[in-house]
Amino acid sequence: MNRKENFIAGFVKENPVFGLYLGLCSALAISTTLDNAIGMGLCVTLILTASNMIISAIRKITPDEIRIPVYIVVIATLVSAVEMLMAAFMKELYANLGVFISLIVVNCIILGRAEAFASKNGIVDSALDGIGMGLGYTFSLLLISGVREFLATASWTITNPFNNQSFCTLVLTSLNHSRFPCSIHQQVHF
Amino acid sequence: MKKILHLTVFLAVVGALSAGVLSYVNELTAPIIEEQKLAAVKESLEVLYPGASFSELSTEQDETGLVTGAYLADGKGYIYQLQVVGYNSSTPIDFMMSIDLDGTVSGYAVLTQQETSGIGSRVADAEFVDKVVGSSVNDSIATLSGATISSTAVINGINAAKALYGLQAGVEVEAPSAPEVVEVVYTLSDDYSSNGAAVVSQDGTSFTVTANGFPGNDVNEFVIVVENGAIVSVTNTVFGDTAGIGEAAVSEDALSAYAGATLESEVDAVSGSTFTSKSVFAAMQAALKAASGEEASTDEGTEETETTEETVSVDGDSYTAEAQGFGGTVSVTVVLNGSDIVDVQVIGDSETAGIGTNAIEQLPAKIVEADSADVDAVSGATVTSTAILTAVKDALSQAGLTSAEGTSYTAEAQGFGGTVSVTVVLNGSDIVDVQVTGDSETAGIGTNAIEQLPAKIVEADSADVDVVSGATVTSTAILNAVKDALAAAQ
Structure with missing residues (x-):
C-alpha cells in the first residue's frame, strides 16, 4: 500500500513540476511539442529510475560527506550514456532535444529524488519512485506541451522517435462560413 | 587522515567505474553515430563516386567558410559539400561537387535551392552543370547572364572547394579569379x-x-x-x-x-x-x-x-493562364503548334521548394508528352499539380481546344444569386470535366462550391457528391445542373 501511494504521489500530490516545482527550466524549454515532451519525459524517467536504483544500492557504502559529488558522477554517467545511445538510435529526437539531454545532469528532479528518496530507501522502492516521478514529469510536460503545440500549430502530432514517422495527427480545421465554427479532423497513420 | 583517504579512494573508484561504463558505451555507439552522419550524405556521395569507400575530411583549412563537408572517395577523388547564399537570403543553396584526383571537376549537383524558379534556379540546370563538370580546377567559370547573383554565389563556392582541394590533394591550384561576368x-x-x-x-x-x-x-x-x-x-x-x-x-x-x-x-x-x-x-x-x-x-x-x-495574355501561339497554387499564383504558359502542346512553362515562385516545385519541374514534360492536361498529379504535390493542370486547361480553352476529349453538355439551374451554368464534358459515361459559371454567387461562400465541386464530381464520376458545407444553395444548383446535363446526355 505504501509503495502504491509512493508511486501515485509522483503524478499528483508530489508531481515534480506542478507539486514540487522541480525541473521547471527544462519543462519550459522542452514543452514546445508533444514529441519533444514524450522524448524528454521518457529520457528523464529512464535516467531517474536508473540513478535512483544505483544510488539506493550504494547508499550504505557512500560516505555522507561526498554523497553529492558521487550522485552527480552517477547521474552524469547515465546521462552521457543515454545521450550517446540516443545519438546512435534515435537521431531525430536527439537533434530535437539537443542540449537539454546533457542538461538532465543538473535537472533538480534527479538529484532531488536521489537526495530525498533513494539515499534513504531500498532499491525496489527507489525504482518505483523513479518511475512514478519520471511519469509524473512526463505527464506535466504533456499537459504543457499539449497547450503550447495546439496554440502554435492548431494541431497535435505524435511522431515515432525511432523512424520519425508520424503516428497520428489531429488537426483543427475551420470550415468557411459553416454553421459550426470548427471541427476536429483526425488523421491516423500506422 | 584515514577518513580523507577513504573519501578520496571512494570517489576515485566511482569515477573510474563511470569512466569504464562510458568508454564501453562510446565504443558501442561511436561507429553507429559516425555511420549515421555519413549515411545522411552517403547517398549523394554514391552518386558522384559509385561504389567507392568514403572517409570524412576536415574542412578547417577552408578560409571562406562555404565548405560544409569534405570527403575523400578512396582512390577516386574528393567530394565537397557547400553552402552559399544566393538571391534568396533565407534559404541558402546547398550543393556538392566532386574533383577527381587529376584535378577535373567530375560532378556537380545542387541538393537544395530556393532561388527564383527559372532564373536563379538555373544554377541547378543542365546548362550550368555542363559548364562546371569537366572543367579543370584551374579554369574559371563564367556566371549566368540574368542570374548573376545566384551563379556568382555558386561559383564562389566552387572556387572555395577548389582551393581546399588544392590544399588537401597537395596540388597547386591557381587562385581563382572573381567569377567572370558574361556580357550578353x-x-x-x-x-x-x-x-x-x-x-x-x-x-x-x-x-x-x-x-x-x-x-x-x-x-x-x-x-x-x-x-x-x-x-x-x-x-x-x-x-x-x-x-x-x-x-x-x-x-x-x-x-x-x-x-x-x-x-x-x-x-x-x-x-x-x-x-x-x-x-x-x-x-x-x-x-x-x-x-x-x-x-x-x-x-x-x-x-x-x-x-x-489581366491574368490571361495570348501571344502568338502561346497561351498563358493562372491558377491558385499552394503558396500563391501559379502562372502557366502553353505553347501550341496547331493542337499539339509543344511546350509548357510554369512560374510559381511561392510554391514550396521540394514539394510544389516537384510538380513545377515534372508536370510540364508529362503534359507535353501526353499532349493534354489529363495527366496524373505529382504525388505529394497535389495542390500545385492541380493548379498547374487547371491553368493548362484554361490556356487550352483560350486556344479553343478542350483538354478533355468528349462531348460537352450544358445545363442551368437557379443558384443563390442567379443562374448557375454548368458544362459537363463526357467521354462515354465518364465525366471528364465540369465547368461552372455563376457570376452572381456570393464570393467566399457560393464561389467555394464553384471551386470545389467540379473536381469532386469528376472524381466521383457522378453528381452524387456531398454539398460544400455553408454553400448548400449553390452546391445544390450545381449538382442539379450536372444531373440535368447528364440526363440530356442519355
Whole structure:
C-alpha cells in the first residue's frame, strides 16, 4: 500500500513540476511539442529510475560527506550514456532535444529524488519512485506541451522517435462560413 | 587522515567505474553515430563516386567558410559539400561537387535551392552543370547572364572547394579569379514581347512608356525622348522592380549610356540587373517604333498593357493562364503548334521548394508528352499539380481546344444569386470535366462550391457528391445542373 501511494504521489500530490516545482527550466524549454515532451519525459524517467536504483544500492557504502559529488558522477554517467545511445538510435529526437539531454545532469528532479528518496530507501522502492516521478514529469510536460503545440500549430502530432514517422495527427480545421465554427479532423497513420 | 583517504579512494573508484561504463558505451555507439552522419550524405556521395569507400575530411583549412563537408572517395577523388547564399537570403543553396584526383571537376549537383524558379534556379540546370563538370580546377567559370547573383554565389563556392582541394590533394591550384561576368549583347531590335512594353502617352518627341522588368514585379515607367529615330534621353519615372537589385539598371549613368541608340544599336545590360535592363530596352524599342510610326498608335499600346494586367495574355501561339497554387499564383504558359502542346512553362515562385516545385519541374514534360492536361498529379504535390493542370486547361480553352476529349453538355439551374451554368464534358459515361459559371454567387461562400465541386464530381464520376458545407444553395444548383446535363446526355 505504501509503495502504491509512493508511486501515485509522483503524478499528483508530489508531481515534480506542478507539486514540487522541480525541473521547471527544462519543462519550459522542452514543452514546445508533444514529441519533444514524450522524448524528454521518457529520457528523464529512464535516467531517474536508473540513478535512483544505483544510488539506493550504494547508499550504505557512500560516505555522507561526498554523497553529492558521487550522485552527480552517477547521474552524469547515465546521462552521457543515454545521450550517446540516443545519438546512435534515435537521431531525430536527439537533434530535437539537443542540449537539454546533457542538461538532465543538473535537472533538480534527479538529484532531488536521489537526495530525498533513494539515499534513504531500498532499491525496489527507489525504482518505483523513479518511475512514478519520471511519469509524473512526463505527464506535466504533456499537459504543457499539449497547450503550447495546439496554440502554435492548431494541431497535435505524435511522431515515432525511432523512424520519425508520424503516428497520428489531429488537426483543427475551420470550415468557411459553416454553421459550426470548427471541427476536429483526425488523421491516423500506422 | 584515514577518513580523507577513504573519501578520496571512494570517489576515485566511482569515477573510474563511470569512466569504464562510458568508454564501453562510446565504443558501442561511436561507429553507429559516425555511420549515421555519413549515411545522411552517403547517398549523394554514391552518386558522384559509385561504389567507392568514403572517409570524412576536415574542412578547417577552408578560409571562406562555404565548405560544409569534405570527403575523400578512396582512390577516386574528393567530394565537397557547400553552402552559399544566393538571391534568396533565407534559404541558402546547398550543393556538392566532386574533383577527381587529376584535378577535373567530375560532378556537380545542387541538393537544395530556393532561388527564383527559372532564373536563379538555373544554377541547378543542365546548362550550368555542363559548364562546371569537366572543367579543370584551374579554369574559371563564367556566371549566368540574368542570374548573376545566384551563379556568382555558386561559383564562389566552387572556387572555395577548389582551393581546399588544392590544399588537401597537395596540388597547386591557381587562385581563382572573381567569377567572370558574361556580357550578353542585346540589340534594340530583339524581341522583348515578354516585357510587355507599351506607350502610354506621347508629348511631341517625348514618349511615356511602361514595361515589365523582373517577372511578377510592378511595371517600370520611362519617359523617353526620341529624335530622328535615335534616343535622346531616357528617364525612369516609376520604378517597380526589385529594390537594391534592379536599380542599377535605371541609374542615370546606365540610362545616359543609351543616348544616341537606334533600333539597330547594340546595348549593354547592367550585370546583376539584366531583367530591369531588358525592360529599359523594351521601353526604348517601343518608343523608337512609336516615333517611327512603324507600330501601333498609343491606343493599341494601352490595350496591350491591359491584356498583360489581366491574368490571361495570348501571344502568338502561346497561351498563358493562372491558377491558385499552394503558396500563391501559379502562372502557366502553353505553347501550341496547331493542337499539339509543344511546350509548357510554369512560374510559381511561392510554391514550396521540394514539394510544389516537384510538380513545377515534372508536370510540364508529362503534359507535353501526353499532349493534354489529363495527366496524373505529382504525388505529394497535389495542390500545385492541380493548379498547374487547371491553368493548362484554361490556356487550352483560350486556344479553343478542350483538354478533355468528349462531348460537352450544358445545363442551368437557379443558384443563390442567379443562374448557375454548368458544362459537363463526357467521354462515354465518364465525366471528364465540369465547368461552372455563376457570376452572381456570393464570393467566399457560393464561389467555394464553384471551386470545389467540379473536381469532386469528376472524381466521383457522378453528381452524387456531398454539398460544400455553408454553400448548400449553390452546391445544390450545381449538382442539379450536372444531373440535368447528364440526363440530356442519355
